[in-house]
Amino acid sequence: MNLQNNTILITGGTSGFGYEFASRLPALGNTVIITGRNAEKLKVTKQRLPAVHTIQSDVSKPGEIVNFI
Numbered sequence: 527m528n529l530q531n532n533t534i535l536i537t538g539g540t541s542g543f544g545y546e547f548a549s550r551l552p553a554l555g556n557t558v559i560i561t562g563r564n565a566e567k568l569k570v571t572k573q574r575l576p577a578v579h580t581i582q583s584d585v586s587k588p589g590e591i592v593n594f595i
């Protein structure tokens with residue numbers, strides 16, 4: 527798997543595995559986009575990881591997936 531110079535979408539990137547990947551992947555030249563349901567958690571993550579793009583979206587709701595594609 528090539529982890530350099532890609533655009534990477536991480537569903538659930540405000541904590542846990544997703545956050546850890548989001549915190550490391552920009553340094554490898556990637557554009558990183560994370561999603562999550564909680565707006566406050568997304569805001570805090572954006573403050574901690576300014577290079578990461580955040581989108582509020584619930585992957586269990588098809589309409590919210592379609593909205594950001």
Ligand SMILES: NC(=O)c1ccc[n+]([C@@H]2O[C@H](COP(=O)([O-])OP(=O)(O)OC[C@H]3O[C@@H](n4cnc5c(N)ncnc54)[C@H](OP(=O)(O)O)[C@@H]3O)[C@@H](O)[C@H]2O)c1
Pocket residue numbers: 537538539540541542543544561562563564565567583584585586
């Ligand atoms: N930690 C482990 O050791 C481990 C081991 C095996 C498997 N897993 C599985 O791996 C997954 C991630 O684990 P984790 O420890 O990284 O979990 P975590 O710390 O709870 O992180 C979950 C992330 O997903 C987001 N999220 C949850 N439901 C969502 C939804 N419907 N739509 C969009 N985002 C959603 C959360 O943000 P919001 O709440 O704001 O949406 C958060 O950013 C889980 O399914 C877990 O069961 C974990």
